[in-house]
Amino acid sequence: MSRPGVLTGSAMLVENGRITQVGSASRIENLTQAKKAKEVDASGCVVVPGLVDCHTHLLFPAPRLSDYEKRIGGATYEEIAASGGGILSTVKAVRSSTAAGLEAAAARSLGLMASHGTLLAEAKSGYGLETGLELRLLRALHRVNGPAEVVPTCLGAHAIPPEWKQNPDGYVAHVCGELLPEVARHKLAEFADIYCDDTAFSVEQAARYFEAAAKLGFGLKIHASQFSSIGAVELAVKWGALSADHLEAIEPSDVELLARSETIAVLLPVSVLHLGLSRYAPARSLIDAGSAVALATDFNPGSSPTPSLPLVMSLACAQMRMSPAEALTAVTINAAAALRRVESAGMLASGRPADFALFNVQDYREIPYYLGANLLKLSYRAGKPVYRQGGI
Ligand code: NIG
Ligand code: FE
Secondary structure, eight states: OOOOOOOSSEEEEEETTEEEEEEEHHHHHHHHHHTTOOOOOOTTSEEEEOEEEOSOOOOOSSOOHHHHHHHHTTOOHHHHHHTTOSHHHHHHHHHTOOHHHHHHHHHHHHHHHHTTTEEEEEEEOOSSOSHHHHHHHHHHHHHOOOSSEEEEEEEEESSOOGGGTTOHHHHHHHIIIIIHHHHHHTTOOSEEEEEESTTSBOHHHHHHHHHHHHHTTOEEEEEESSSOOSSHHHHHHHTTOSEEEEOTTOOHHHHHHHHTSSOEEEEOHHHHHHTTOOOOOOHHHHHHHTOOEEEOOOOBTTTBOOOOHHHHHHHHHHHHOOOHHHHHHHTTHHHHHTTTOTTTSSOOOTTSBOOEEEESOSSTTHHHHSTTOOOEEEEEETTEEEEETTOO
């Protein structure tokens, strides 16, 4: 993670949406002239792979401003949820939205994310919590034709919906027996995720969900140990989950388990900052123990309303002691691995898609250093410009 492979005085040749050559600027310039190709001057800039945001809840109809004010007034995330705000208030908003309204909301989020360098984003459902609406959310995510590619994940087990409040096990059985099979049948998601915590689903319920999801061929993801350590990491490792996400409350024994596993640790530091908390996931211990760490925004209306991966990198460096090189790896190739996209995203090399971002900086370390600044100048997807500072 600490060797991002920086090249200087270099250039790339792009043909038919793919990178066909990477090499010294003078050699590539000769090739461009011979082929009469268009030149993009990136001098004075850093070119990075299109950023990959591997954990988001980007499809939400409205911000949760009263939750925000309640939190500032001292209420906790769990207290807000218990008093009628939280995830279930977004579920209510989704239940009264139209398909077109949901698509517009997704497009808006995606545009914001792309304007900070993201070109590939995971997007979870989880605000419908009934089969028809979860399918509607996933369909809206498939349809949204934004500047970034979307990888939808089914988060049918995000919260217990009000109509199942007295029977959470019944809801889990319903999700396993109806929702997941429908999502699989219509090929609407590659991954299945569950929120496992002491105020959400239990480890036993998550085990049932994983069993059903694995049988249907979903890659497994889990919101693990955001607030409490109840054995979610152990479960993730046991089931060979692709990623275990959050991890703010993990124990040292979980660090060892993750380091010895193939499960990627996805860390979401803005949710800690935004909730006014101070316990970040132990990124340093995870990396030093040999775990693969990715970073993501967790873009959602409750705990992390940021579309910016550069901001996530800034926090990872300043608060979690990750180096700028590690943070860059964590939002590119490691994030691509958390979405099973290592062959096509997160790295610039000959033969790969020409998905890249130009930042207005001389050194990649400036990307996290200037926290809160949006230094993205241009980005290209499959060789076509999709974002230009000040407008395309
Ligand atoms: O990852 N903790 C659960 N889910 C989200 C928050 C979703 C919301 O508050 O709407 C998270 O932080
Ligand atoms: Fe999340």
